[in-house]
Amino acid sequence: MKYLICYDIPETKIRTKVVKCLQKFSYRLQYSVFMGEGTAKDIDRVKVTLRNFALQSPKARILIVPLTEDAVSNWWLYGIALEEKKDCMIA
Secondary structure, eight states: OEEEEEEEOOOHHHHHHHHHHHHTTEEEEETTEEEEEOOHHHHHHHHHHHHHHHTTOTTOEEEEEEEOHHHHHTOOOOSOOSSOOOOOOOO
16 A cells, blocks of 8 residues: 655654654655655554654644555545655555
8 A cells, every 4th residue: 555654744853763763665756745656564664763753842733544446546636746756565
């Protein structure tokens, strides 16, 4: 399953850690929006890692949305993604 992952983290140090984590298994659509793919077990591991980063900031927000194939086939993006679409796996 594909996942849309968004964050809003005001602290640069924590935000940088989150970005490095997300870049390992997903690709960047916008500055704070990533898309990745994996199993429910894979995303659970990612959630634990991201939660640990978010706990360091009272203002941190991270959103992970599972996307059905129908939702992905009907999405709309104006402009160019920040990174080229590539195969990615959440692990």
